[in-house]
Amino acid sequence: MTLEISSEMLDMGRRARAAAQVLAMAPAAAKAQALNAAADALWTQREDVVAANARDMAAAQEKGLSPAMLDRLALDEGRISGICDALRTVAAQDDPVGQIITEWDRPTGLHIARVRTPLGVVGVIYESRPNVTADAGALCLKAGNAVILRGGSEGFRSNHAIHAALVQGLRAAGLPEDAIQLVQTTDRAAVGDMLRMVEHIDVIVPRGGKGLVGLVQREARVPVFAHLEGICHIYVDASADADKARAVVLNAKTRRTGICGAAECLLLHRDIADGLGAQIIADLVAAGVEMRVGAGLQHLPGVAAAAPDDFGQEYLDKIMAAAVVDDVDAAMAHIRQYGSQHTDAILAEDDAVAARFFAGLDSAILMRNASTQFADGGEFGLGAEIGIATGKMHARGPVGAEQLTSFKYLVTGDGTVRA
Amino acid sequence: MTLEISSEMLDMGRRARAAAQVLAMAPAAAKAQALNAAADALWTQREDVVAANARDMAAAQEKGLSPAMLDRLALDEGRISGICDALRTVAAQDDPVGQIITEWDRPTGLHIARVRTPLGVVGVIYESRPNVTADAGALCLKAGNAVILRGGSEGFRSNHAIHAALVQGLRAAGLPEDAIQLVQTTDRAAVGDMLRMVEHIDVIVPRGGKGLVGLVQREARVPVFAHLEGICHIYVDASADADKARAVVLNAKTRRTGICGAAECLLLHRDIADGLGAQIIADLVAAGVEMRVGAGLQHLPGVAAAAPDDFGQEYLDKIMAAAVVDDVDAAMAHIRQYGSQHTDAILAEDDAVAARFFAGLDSAILMRNASTQFADGGEFGLGAEIGIATGKMHARGPVGAEQLTSFKYLVTGDGTVRA
Incomplete structure (x- = not known):
């Protein structure tokens, strides 16, 4: 120029x-x-x-x-x-x-x-x-x-x-x-x-x-x-309420897949990966979401193995990456590495864990027990954005x-x- | 580079x-x-x-x-x-x-x-x-x-x-x-x-x-x-209190001349130019300030005629430009043309005039009946800046x-x- x-x-x-x-x-x-x-x-x-x-x-x-x-x-x-x-x-x-x-x-x-x-x-x-x-x-x-x-x-x-x-x-x-x-x-x-x-x-x-x-x-x-990408993560802690987690994750991924607040990657605490985690993934698969999953989840029905570059992807589509993490600190480390500091969410009933997530990440928006799809000026009450x-x-x-x-x-x- | x-x-x-x-x-x-x-x-x-x-x-x-x-x-x-x-x-x-x-x-x-x-x-x-x-x-x-x-x-x-x-x-x-x-x-x-x-x-x-x-x-x-320059103006309105105006202008110019909040240009309302204005200029001249003045002030003792480029100067020294203006609107027009949006002040007892000055200018700091030398983080209560x-x-x-x-x-x- x-x-x-x-x-x-x-x-x-x-x-x-x-x-x-x-x-x-x-x-x-x-x-x-x-x-x-x-x-x-x-x-x-x-x-x-x-x-x-x-x-x-x-x-x-x-x-x-x-x-x-x-x-x-x-x-x-x-x-x-x-x-x-x-x-x-x-x-x-x-x-x-x-x-x-x-x-x-x-x-x-x-x-x-x-x-x-x-x-x-x-x-x-x-x-x-x-x-x-x-x-x-x-x-x-x-x-x-x-x-x-x-x-x-x-x-x-x-x-x-x-x-x-x-x-x-x-x-x-x-x-x-x-x-x-x-x-x-x-x-x-x-x-x-x-x-x-x-x-x-x-x-x-x-x-x-x-x-x-x-x-x-x-x-x-x-x-x-501006924001370049909305690579929104949603982390389900061991302390998550099952009903809330299932509803929120499904909404965060599928309500509208093409907006910047759509969730692109699911992180599951090791302790609930097999139980609540499997259920959430089954919900997503049933809703037509192509799940690209990491180690420890590939035995689940209807999923595909994630390639390394599936993490950090903004699909803007009915596709979602998923991984198992050891705890909230590991989830935060994953989000710091692959996220875009747009909107990231935690599902947790444990206040201390949620507080750690809120303090330790520096995304523009952090959510607890709420869908990432709320990342929107109208939903924030700004009238428009x-x-x-x-x-x-x-x-x-x-x-x-x-x-x-x-x-x-x-x-x-x-x-x-x-x- | x-x-x-x-x-x-x-x-x-x-x-x-x-x-x-x-x-x-x-x-x-x-x-x-x-x-x-x-x-x-x-x-x-x-x-x-x-x-x-x-x-x-x-x-x-x-x-x-x-x-x-x-x-x-x-x-x-x-x-x-x-x-x-x-x-x-x-x-x-x-x-x-x-x-x-x-x-x-x-x-x-x-x-x-x-x-x-x-x-x-x-x-x-x-x-x-x-x-x-x-x-x-x-x-x-x-x-x-x-x-x-x-x-x-x-x-x-x-x-x-x-x-x-x-x-x-x-x-x-x-x-x-x-x-x-x-x-x-x-x-x-x-x-x-x-x-x-x-x-x-x-x-x-x-x-x-x-x-x-x-x-x-x-x-x-x-x-x-950052600020590139502090070309601070001080406008004395027809409604100014004489004692306040004399004290504030003298302080704004002479307390320390080398700081960015030092006043560099004095604007006098036409109605008080000969009275209070002359007195203020006499104070400044007596304090050793070289006054470079515009039309209508050049008959005053001890002053020099301003050159066109004396307006918009950051002297950072014992020098000050001065001009007569018709009213607060003319003062604001002058400040918009020659100022640096750092700190500008008005001396006025008339609330409506002061409000007009505060609303109409867009300097980082606007002052009423106060010295521009207060443009400082410590004086604002920030501890340091x-x-x-x-x-x-x-x-x-x-x-x-x-x-x-x-x-x-x-x-x-x-x-x-x-x-």
Whole structure:
């Protein structure tokens, strides 16, 4: 990549920066009004959106996209209703900007408050899901940020139609239309430009497959909130409750196999491998999961022997690796070696064992007696999420409006001077 | 810079990463014990430290370092006592690791807690002040991070002596000695290595002059917490109290002129320029400050006319620019154009005007009726600071132990599955 950035993208960046200055001062009510008006507009124009999506779908089918990709791209009235709900949910949330995070007094007489501010300009680079246009636009606006959206070429017309509704919402609320901009080209050079626009974009959020996210993480000069993979592990301790363990593991693997919170590897405590462990594997096999198992489990019916590279795999499919471990420490060692610090879970009734798991691992999300499929901004109560981050800088886990903010210190004295 | 990293630095990085794993689980008491023991050791060995420093000072004098640089480098018993106090203060602070930042329940029955975790490995690159060795080491340890310290060549022997005391503290508390490593070479290539060690260093903190910080900001592939300049502005509103304004401006400029929180530019509301404004400028001139003033002030005694590039200057000296502005909005426009988003202050009794200033500017620190010289981690109550950041990602303002942490989500269910 060269250091040159196209004039079109630079212009978008400058307009985003200018809009961000206005948004930073925008009243909470105006931002909420814009989102509600956008939901109204989107619902009113739902037939146009479905029609635009139909043209995207036809082109995608012609290009031979996989059924899974086509499903992600598809919009119908039900999905548009869901997008409208998400817009209204974000509108109804507390506005993070101006919130006092913490405040205290000093012996000097100074009062210090740490107050939330917008981050500035967010760049979102995404693939086929058109709902990202609305979710990302809404969350960025809520946090007082301008956003530059760059959707995949497959969803070009759908994204356009949704973006038009968002702009109508901004206009209705008297907010700058440049607050939510959609890149008007499918030229891939625009992605490279965004990754290098350090003067105009404060953070990049990639949403999509490993190819896209890996590219962004490698090439970006702008900070990135992302996760490359969700290699989620689920460890069943000797102290696990059998019913809970069976229900949770089955749900974690099979509810939806294609999401980043789907469990990919089952770890069984040696003491329960033959009993509860065998039962859990039988449940999974019965549910159509291809089980690739390590030593000590290969005698079980319907399983296949795991190859070494089955550990550390993100299948995103009805496939699961499984291994026997000596205890919680061995489970943690396995997860440290093969996991992706996204979401890992323990099934255990023993509080000390669960506490050890929680303290000893450093995944963005750790779960006890709960399905890894809850790794989701909506399920966390954030209303929507712009993505899930596994990095440790600034944002981590499901990224909602609050994590799209920064802060500043407001210090008040009374003619106070430093000695 | 090439992408190759020397084997010595890679080895330090690997050892730091391993130490960080241990530190992340270290009890708060052990970390506090290590810091108190380090203070004890440093005090016991103070004569050795002063002797090591004397050799650094002699070499620095031979090299012709400026008096200001020599003053920064110098250690005596008083300064060592101050370093010991800082170590004990950090030891006595609340341990941030494991703190619950926030927690909530979900309708699904899940309990979600957001809990502080260490960041990992911090790299600190600094110039002449040997106290940074102790301050940075202490804050990183408190936050459960390993640290790689790279001090300037002038302070090589002093830093070594202080580092030895820190390692004795770690040893006394049974913590890994690799938790606080000091680069054992003055080869500048080590700095370049650190800036590219994305696998082994999670964040770089540069402490020093604009040359060093600029280099780090330009070249680092690792995230950076820093400020390039402190071009602090102080605006005197028409509603300012005269006594407070005179005291605060004089303190903000003259208490210490060489620190990043020193005021560099005075903005006067048109209505008070001739009265209170003239008085403030007379105070500054009387205190020996060279005043470089804009239109409307050049008739005042003892002032010089400002050149255009006097605005946006970080003098770090007894020099100050001054200008007349129409109102608070004009003051904010000036600050946005010429400031560095470090610390800016308003003198105003009018609450609405002060609120407008606080809302409309986006400096890391905004002050009302208080001296910009309070822009300091100690004055904020952080015990010590590893630096002041003007970026908006992760850390901002004075960076203490808390901002050297990340977080993870701990989610507890009871066999909870996602619908």
